[in-house]
Amino acid sequence: MAYAMKGAETAGRAMAQDGLARGRRRSSWLLLSPAVGMLALWAFVPLAMTLYYSFQRYNLLYPERRGFVGLLNYQLMVTDPSFWTAIVNTLLLVLGVLATTLVLGTVFALLLNQNFRGRGVARLMVIAPFFVLPPVAALIWKNLLFDPLNGLIGWLCTLMGLQPVAWFTVHPMLSLVIIVAWEWTPFATLILLTALQSLDSEQLEAARMDGAKPMSRIIYIVLPHLARPMAITVMMESIFLLSIFAEILTTTAGGPGDATTTLTYLIYIRALLDFDVGGGSAAGVLAIILANIVAFFLMRAVARNIEE
Amino acid sequence: MANLELRQVGKWYGNYEAIKSVDLSIADREFVVFVGPSGCGKTTLLRMIAGLEEITSGDLLIDGVHANAVPPDKRGLAMVFQSYALYPHMTVAQNMGFALKMAGMPRAEIDAKVGEAARVLQLEPVLGRKPRMLSGGQRQRVAIGRAIVRNPKGFLFDEPLSNLDAALRVQMRIELVKLHQALAATMIYVTHDQIEAMTMADRIVVLNRGIVEQVGTPLNLYHRPANLFVAGFIGSPKMNFFPGRVQRADASQVVLALAGGETFIVPGPESPPAVGTELTLGVRPEHFEMAAQGPLAGTVDVVEHLGVETLVYVRLASGAIVIVRTDDLSRVRVGENVSLALRAGRASLFDSSGAALFHAMPE
Numbered sequence: 001m002a003y004a005m006k007g008a009e010t011a012g013r014a015m016a017q018d019g020l021a022r023g024r025r026r027s028s029w030l031l032l033s034p035a036v037g038m039l040a041l042w043a044f045v046p047l048a049m050t051l052y053y054s055f056q057r058y059n060l061l062y063p064e065r066r067g068f069v070g071l072l073n074y075q076l077m078v079t080d081p082s083f084w085t086a087i088v089n090t091l092l093l094v095l096g097v098l099a100t101t102l103v104l105g106t107v108f109a110l111l112l113n114q115n116f117r118g119r120g121v122a123r124l125m126v127i128a129p130f131f132v133l134p135p136v137a138a139l140i141w142k143n144l145l146f147d148p149l150n151g152l153i154g155w156l157c158t159l160m161g162l163q164p165v166a167w168f169t170v171h172p173m174l175s176l177v178i179i180v181a182w183e184w185t186p187f188a189t190l191i192l193l194t195a196l197q198s199l200d201s202e203q204l205e206a207a208r209m210d211g212a213k214p215m216s217r218i219i220y221i222v223l224p225h226l227a228r229p230m231a232i233t234v235m236m237e238s239i240f241l242l243s244i245f246a247e248i249l250t251t252t253a254g255g256p257g258d259a260t261t262t263l264t265y266l267i268y269i270r271a272l273l274d275f276d277v278g279g280g281s282a283a284g285v286l287a288i289i290l291a292n293i294v295a296f297f298l299m300r301a302v303a304r305n306i307e308e
Numbered sequence: 309m310a311n312l313e314l315r316q317v318g319k320w321y322g323n324y325e326a327i328k329s330v331d332l333s334i335a336d337r338e339f340v341v342f343v344g345p346s347g348c349g350k351t352t353l354l355r356m357i358a359g360l361e362e363i364t365s366g367d368l369l370i371d372g373v374h375a376n377a378v379p380p381d382k383r384g385l386a387m388v389f390q391s392y393a394l395y396p397h398m399t400v401a402q403n404m405g406f407a408l409k410m411a412g413m414p415r416a417e418i419d420a421k422v423g424e425a426a427r428v429l430q431l432e433p434v435l436g437r438k439p440r441m442l443s444g445g446q447r448q449r450v451a452i453g454r455a456i457v458r459n460p461k462g463f464l465f466d467e468p469l470s471n472l473d474a475a476l477r478v479q480m481r482i483e484l485v486k487l488h489q490a491l492a493a494t495m496i497y498v499t500h501d502q503i504e505a506m507t508m509a510d511r512i513v514v515l516n517r518g519i520v521e522q523v524g525t526p527l528n529l530y531h532r533p534a535n536l537f538v539a540g541f542i543g544s545p546k547m548n549f550f551p552g553r554v555q556r557a558d559a560s561q562v563v564l565a566l567a568g569g570e571t572f573i574v575p576g577p578e579s580p581p582a583v584g585t586e587l588t589l590g591v592r593p594e595h596f597e598m599a600a601q602g603p604l605a606g607t608v609d610v611v612e613h614l615g616v617e618t619l620v621y622v623r624l625a626s627g628a629i630v631i632v633r634t635d636d637l638s639r640v641r642v643g644e645n646v647s648l649a650l651r652a653g654r655a656s657l658f659d660s661s662g663a664a665l666f667h668a669m670p671e
Contacts, residue, residue: 202393205360210407210454211381220406224397 047288053281060275073282083283085258086266087290092173093180093262094241098234100181105188105233106226110218112189113196123193130186134246141179142168142251172252172259179247184240188233195229196222231302238298242291263287310371310384310461310494311336312357317366319352319518326352328518329366334496339488342498343505344515345541350498351466353515357496358387358464371461381407386455387464390471392447394439394454401426401435404453425453428490445476452487462494469504481507502542506530514538531669536662539590545619545631547656548596550589554581562657564589568626572603574655575668581657587665588658593619593633595654598640602649604630608642622646 057069077083112123129137146167148154154164167175199222207217245264248254254261254269261269267287271280312334319327327349334340342350355361357368359380368375375383386407394403404425405418413421426432429449439447448468455463465484469477485508488495499505505512506526514521514529514537521541522534533539539547552564552572562576564587572589581587596604598620609629610621620632620640632648640646657665 200391200393202389202391203395206387206389206393206454207395207406208360209358209380209385209387210458211410212406213410216410221395224395227397 050281050284053277054285056278056281058277059279060277069278073278074286077279077282077286082258082261082266083286086261086263089173089258089260090242090262090264093176093244093260094238096173096177097180097184097241098237100177101184101188101237102230102233104181104185105192106223106230108185108189109192109196109226110222112193126189127186129182130184130190132183134183134244135250137183138179138247138250141175141182146175168252169256172256176247176252176260179251180241180244183247184237187237191229191233191236192226195226199225235298235302238294242294263290312462312494312496313367313369313372314357315367315369317353317356317368318364319349319356319361320364326518327356330518330520332513332520332523334494336494337492339485339495339497339508339510340513341505341509341511342496342513342515343500343502343541344521346500347517348515349518350500350515354387354464354466354496354498358385359383360387381410384461385464386458386460386462387466388451388455388468390467392439392451392468392471394447394450396439399436399438400431400442400450400453403439403450404457407454407458421457421459422453425456428456429453444472445480448472448480452484456491460493462496463491465495465497467499468497469499470501477504484508502544506542512542514541516541532664532667533590533656534664536588536590536658539656539658539664543592545593545633547590547592548630550591550628552587552589554583554585554587556583557581562587568624568628570603570605570624574650574657575653575666576657577666581659581665586660588660588662590656590658591650592654593631595651596630596632596648597651598632598634598638598646599649600647602647604648606630606646606648608640608644608646611638611640611642620646622648 054073055068055070056066057072058066108126112119112126116122132140143150145151145153148164148166151164153167157164165171203221203225204217207221212220243264244262245268248260248262248265249268252260254265263283264287267280267283270276270283274280312332314330314332316329316331317327318325318329330353342353344350352361356363359375359378363376370378370383370385395406398406401419401422404422408418408421422435423432426435429452431446431449431453434442434446439450442450448471451468468484469480472480481504484497488508497504497508509526511523512526512529513523516537522529522538524532526542529538529542533542533547536549540549550564550566550568550572552566554562555565555571556563557576557580559578559580560575562574562580564572564574566572566589574589604622604624606622606624608620609623612619612621618634618638618640620634620638622630622632624630630648634640653668655668657668659665
């Protein structure tokens with residue numbers, strides 16, 4: 001009898017708790033909904049509209065000729081050689097900048113981690129390019145540095161008796177990589193420098209006692225310690241580098257020809273220069289798919305690295 | 309096989325003198341412990357011997373060879389760090405073999421040496437693991453193993469047991485002493501824990517503010533401290549100190565008038581101090597006993613029962629606290645009035661500069 005009572009009591013309490021939990025769940029959804037709703041509006045509506053337009057024939061030059069065309073926009077895009085050029089260009093730009101910023105970032109971080117007079121000022125100088133707005137940075141490079149007639153580099157070349165180079169004509173992609181790497185090296189430097197400061201100095205001293213010379217200490221102790229922050233740098237930078245736009249617009253405008261037309265810039269050309277809303281949307285959807293494929297592999301690599 | 313000699317070794321950091329002219333010679337196969345409060349310079353001294361810290365003045369000789377400018381890896385000394393400083397991305401085997409790899413030893417030979425050290429330290433099952441998968445005691449062993457494989461002339465330990473829990477610390481202490489016997493190598497060990505110093509050392513070096521206060525065997529330091537600092541630092545609970553003034557003195561005893569007003573008769577040196585000299589009387593807690601009538605009287609403040617012994621904190625009329633160590637059968641209660649007498653006439657006298665004047669000890 002007593003047992004039965006007790007059992008009933010427990011069951012009752014469990015039911016009450018269940019009800020409470022359900023109520024709490026409902027109220028938590030209520031409280032979450034404004035944030036989730038905002039996010040949905042911000043993310044899903046543009047995505048849905050892009051998807052919708054990508055299946056439409058819709059050119060602003062002939063707005064009256066509209067209608068569902070199925071996968072035609074995609075088919076046109078994939079068979080367009082400039083689309084594949086754009087993908088190659090995007091990869092060149094992203095990989096080139098990643099490699100440059102990682103190498104330079106590591107070197108600067110190692111140097112700035114040393115003790116020397118004026119280290120604070122030096123650190124500030126290395127970080128400074130990060131604060132320059134992308135179009136401004138691109139224009140500085142275009143007009144003040146790369147310009148064959150008025151630029152600093154051209155002037156230095158003539159000083160040494162060399163022919164000044166028209167950078168954006170002869171090496172358009174290399175010029176872009178240099179500009180973007182200049183902007184993003186501070187980011188890599190910052191992350192790697194803070195990582196270096198978290199390296200246990202006793203580890204380096206132990207390596208010294210073990211007879212490791214400075215170069216060996218960097219290879220065997222410092223670089224392995226930096227592996228994780230490097231992976232994070234690659235991931236963060238990739239996100240931003242895939243959408244590089246202002247630098248291209250202000251310097252080469254995708255040219256000469258399509259030498260510097262990246263996927264982002266191609267979408268801009270299709271949608272806003274050719275007024276082809278359908279084609280631009282299809283290119284956008286393809287870019288999203290490609291970015292997600294890259295993100296998938298990247299996340300997997302980084303996650304494995306972090307787990308270790 | 310290494311004997312070390314430090315001649316007037318000093319260290320300056322800018323305008324701050326961290327080590328002041330240390331003279332010390334360490335014999336081959338000796339286990340020497342540097343002990344002192346934090347900031348006394350013991351770690352700095354060790355790092356100077358290791359070569360990680362430059363020697364500002366004086367000379368360091370290893371096996372008679374001037375070694376001030378010899379790089380750390382060429383001194384033939386291996387160091388075990390406080391944080392162990394294991395390389396986190398390398399396996400245990402790679403950690404232990406790193407020094408040999410840097411020395412360009414062939415792979416097979418490295419494996420053999422690492423295997424041998426792992427066998428001695430019982431690390432064979434974990435050779436393939438990374439340091440973060442090891443327990444504290446295992447990490448400690450890897451750090452020692454990394455030192456052993458180099459087959460060094462001497463080992464330097466920088467507070468290696470401070471990150472371990474109490475039980476493991478006692479166990480590792482014994483293992484280190486055994487290791488010292490097995491390897492027959494010179495060992496220098498830095499600690500702030502005087503129990504570690506007392507239990508492990510052949511000789512203890514007591515450091516204070518960059519000065520060597522005393523060098524000696526553990527028992528010598530305990531029974532014949534050279535000054536007030538060593539007397540107070542070695543031994544736990546601390547030695548009781550009573551400032552006083554000489555009232556009368558002859559060749560066998562000194563009558564002291566203590567600051568609290570009590571008169572205390574202690575055995576004295578053969579050349580008696582002049583009447584009126586300011587002295588400090590030092591009595592270890594175990595050298596007091598409860599007596600029906602004694603020179604010191606007070607009330608019991610706190611009683612700590614530790615099982616093997618009982619510590620009694622007695623508050624004197626002057627307000628000073630005296631710590632008395634008695635056996636476990638003591639029935640003393642808090643609030644009781646007790647009087648204290650010297651046991652077997654054991655006491656120490658220190659002059660006003662703090663230097664030891666006389667240690668009264670039965671033959």
